[in-house]
Amino acid sequence: GESVGLHLPTLSVQEGDNSIINCAYSNSASDYFIWYKQESGKGPQFIIDIRSNMDKRQGQRVTVLLNKTVKHLSLQIAATQPGDSAVYFCAEIDSGGSYIPTFGRGTSLIVHP
């Protein structure tokens, strides 16, 4: 079946650096994508989303890029802080289909002070 996967299970960065977390998706019908942050012992929290009619969307210190040609999604975090340390998930949804999101396994971001 279709799946969402992350390229790197762990990403270590220095405080102040920019972080880039990648995600590959395989369902070409997916038209809505979400990034979540999950801190230890907590539920996933919404970070930013993007629809397939856009290729870039910016939030506060975060930017999501969508490349539909290669089915690739990325989350960029500017000036990474220790509080950004968490597991980050991407999710894809086919809004013309079941609306059920498919989640990747997650990337663990470790920020060193």
Add this chain to the structure above:
Amino acid sequence: NAGVTQTPKFQVLKTGQSMTLQCAQDMNHEYMSWYRQDPGMGLRLIHYSVGAGITDQGEVPNGYNVSRSTTEDFPLRLLSAAPSQTSVYFCASRAPLRGGPSSGNTIYFGEGSWLTVV
């Protein structure tokens, strides 16, 4: 606004016992779902509901039952707990997808229920 509330936070069960994980949301969301999260496995869908009175199976439904008698509540029942059901369980809800990107279209998760079956 409490969002998605799950209880209990932690539970230890003996093999063969039954229990219910409670989930409630106060956002009038039609879509609710239950996931389990195991190390290295990500979030796997157990059951979901698109509205009161409607439920359907997800990826890993065996050993679990759900019901949706109200919009607000979506309890998950373990019929006869097994060690393989040791996991972290998350309830999530969402309004129907409409319009452009908006936090109103996204999925909100509860804080999780840590279940250990011994």
